Amino acid sequence: MMSKPTFGVIGGGSWATAIVKMLCENLETVGWYMRSNYALEHIKREEHNPSYLSSVEFKPEQLKLSNDINEIVAYADVVIFAVPSAFIGGELAKLTASLENKLIISAIKGIMPESGKLVGDHFHNVYNIPFENIGVIAGPCHAEEVALERLSYLTIACADKENARLVAKNLSSDYIKCTTSDDIIGIEYAATLKNIYAIAAGIAHGLGYGDNFQALLMSNAIREIKRYVKRAHKMKRDINGSAYLGDLLVTGYSVFSRNRMFGNMIGKGYTVKSAQMEMSMIAEGYYAAKSALELNESREKQAKIPIIEAVHCILYKGKDPKKVFKKLTEKLN
Numbered sequence: 227m228m229s230k231p232t233f234g235v236i237g238g239g240s241w242a243t244a245i246v247k248m249l250c251e252n253l254e255t256v257g258w259y260m261r262s263n264y265a266l267e268h269i270k271r272e273e274h275n276p277s278y279l280s281s282v283e284f285k286p287e288q289l290k291l292s293n294d295i296n297e298i299v300a301y302a303d304v305v306i307f308a309v310p311s312a313f314i315g316g317e318l319a320k321l322t323a324s325l326e327n328k329l330i331i332s333a334i335k336g337i338m339p340e341s342g343k344l345v346g347d348h349f350h351n352v353y354n355i356p357f358e359n360i361g362v363i364a365g366p367c368h369a370e371e372v373a374l375e376r377l378s379y380l381t382i383a384c385a386d387k388e389n390a391r392l393v394a395k396n397l398s399s400d401y402i403k404c405t406t407s408d409d410i411i412g413i414e415y416a417a418t419l420k421n422i423y424a425i426a427a428g429i430a431h432g433l434g435y436g437d438n439f440q441a442l443l444m445s446n447a448i449r450e451i452k453r454y455v456k457r458a459h460k461m462k463r464d465i466n467g468s469a470y471l472g473d474l475l476v477t478g479y480s481v482f483s484r485n486r487m488f489g490n491m492i493g494k495g496y497t498v499k500s501a502q503m504e505m506s507m508i509a510e511g512y513y514a515a516k517s518a519l520e521l522n523e524s525r526e527k528q529a530k531i532p533i534i535e536a537v538h539c540i541l542y543k544g545k546d547p548k549k550v551f552k553k554l555t556e557k558l559n
Contacts, residue, residue, distance in 0.1 A: 231329070233257065233396060234302030236295060236317065238265055240278040240507065241333055242308035244369035246289070247282050251399040257290040259298040261317075266291045277506075279373040296323040304329040304393065306363070307345070310508040311336025314345065325353050329389055331382075333363040335417040336510045337517035342524075344414045358386035361393060362410050364417045366472035367402075368482040375401045381469035382406050383413040405468070411459040413469045416451050419518060419534070420474040421511030423447040424485035425492070426533050427478040429540065429547050432493020439555070444478050446533060446558045453529040454522065485511040492540060493547055515541055532557040 233253060235246050238260025249256045260266060268276040270286045292298050299305055300323040309317050311334050330353075332345040341348060346362060349355045361384035371378050380397060382404055384390035394404035407413060426447070427440060435443075451474065452465040465471065477483050488509035491501040502512070515538045522528050536554045539545040 231303035231392065231396075232301060233304045233306065234259065234290075234298040235306045235308060236298065237308035237333075238262055238275070238278070239308065239310070240369040243275045243279045243282060244372040245306055245308055245333060245363070245397070246284070247279075247372060248397045248399065248402055250284065250288055251402075252396045253288075255288060255290055257292070257298040257301045259292055259295050261293060263293045266293055279369060282373045295320050299323040299325065299328070302328070304331060304396075306331040306333055308333040310334070311345070311510060312339060312508060312513050314338065315340050325349070325355060327359075328355070329359050329361065329393070330355050331361045331363060331393055332414065334510075335364075335421065337418055337514055337521070339513050339517060342517045342521050344411065344418070346410060346414055357410070358384070358389065360384070360410065361389060362414045362417065363393075363397075364413045364469045364473055366468055366476035368476060368480055370482040372402070377401050377403070379468055379472070380404045381413060381467075383408065383410040383469070385410055407469060409459075409461060409463050409469075412455045412461065412463050415455045415458055416470045417473060418510070418514050419451050419454060420447075420477045421485045421509070422515045422518060422534050422537050423450075423474060423511075424477040424483050425489035425509065425511040425515070425541075426537050428483075428486035428489020428491070429493040429537070430489075430551065431486070432490040432495075433548055433551055435551070440479075442558055443533070444475060447478070448474055450529070450531050450533055454518070454531060454534075457522070457525060457527060457529045485509045488512065489537075498541055511537070512541060 233249050234257030235242050236259050273283050274280050330349050334345045338348045346360045364381045367378040382390045382394045390406035398404045448471050484507045519538045536550050539550050540547050
């Protein structure tokens with residue numbers, strides 16, 4: 227294990243900003259790549275990200291800022307990717323710096339839309355990164371509460387426990403508590419799927435369903451995650467753990483959840499396009515609903531996923547949310 231590794235964060239959104247804040251609690255220097263040169267110059271002058279978590283103050287001298295992804299990848303021993311899954315392919319297309327011997331951590335919580343693969347699988351298959359050098363950051367944790375320094379919990383999953391502990395150590399602080407896990411596939415799937423269920427929770431709220439139904443929906447959602455993940459990677463795991471059930475609950479219920487917000491707009495009558503245009507942030511669950519359904523259908527043994535199917539019908543087939551959810555209520559228990 228590296229004694230004093232250098233860290234670089236790829237992404238300029240709220241989650242990337244929160245991760246940089248966490249790392250700054252422990253490191254003298256943190257590498258940070260974002261596409262926007264305006265945002266980089268603003269951080270240097272005003273000491274905060276102009277577009278996301280603007281209340282978080284940074285010391286510019288503590289940051290190695292660049293709008294060249296290769297500069298930050300070359301600098302860092304540990305590279306944390308926090309770019310929406312819809313854009314990660316475009317960012318990786320710019321990459322010429324080597325990823326050899328790097329520890330690659332995904333904070334993306336999405337499926338690669340081009341291939342339908344988990345981000346970890348993509349790095350393994352395309353860049354030949356050994357699985358022991360790939361990790362995942364999962365919640366339950368919202369970037370907005372990190373900005374407020376409210377007590378939050380992270381799970382760092384990696385096949386190599388030493389690597390998981392290394393990342394956990396450098397993200398931990400008085401307000402960030404980290405645990406580790408070796409269930410990288412299960413946690414990466416759960417972190418992706420929970421965004422779809424948050425959209426479902428938002429649609430239900432927009433349609434006027436109350437707390438009783440929301441509780442039933444989340445109860446069915448965690449069982450759906452269990453079935454889906456078991457088909458993907460069978461191993462002993464406690465699906466009620468914080469990285470699975472905890473992350474699902476905070477994403478499904480929190481006012482900070484962009485996926486729930488997106489779903490709420492759909493339930494209130496917005497079209498998918500108009501809801502996307504009104505939101506300033508990406509709702510990962512929109513892309514995950516398509517990829518997750520297609521992946522399940524490609525398997526010889528398919529998991530029973532009525533909630534994902536319902537969300538997919540609404541988002542991609544233009545079905546009436548009210549009618550779809552009426553049918554869904556008859557399938558849940």
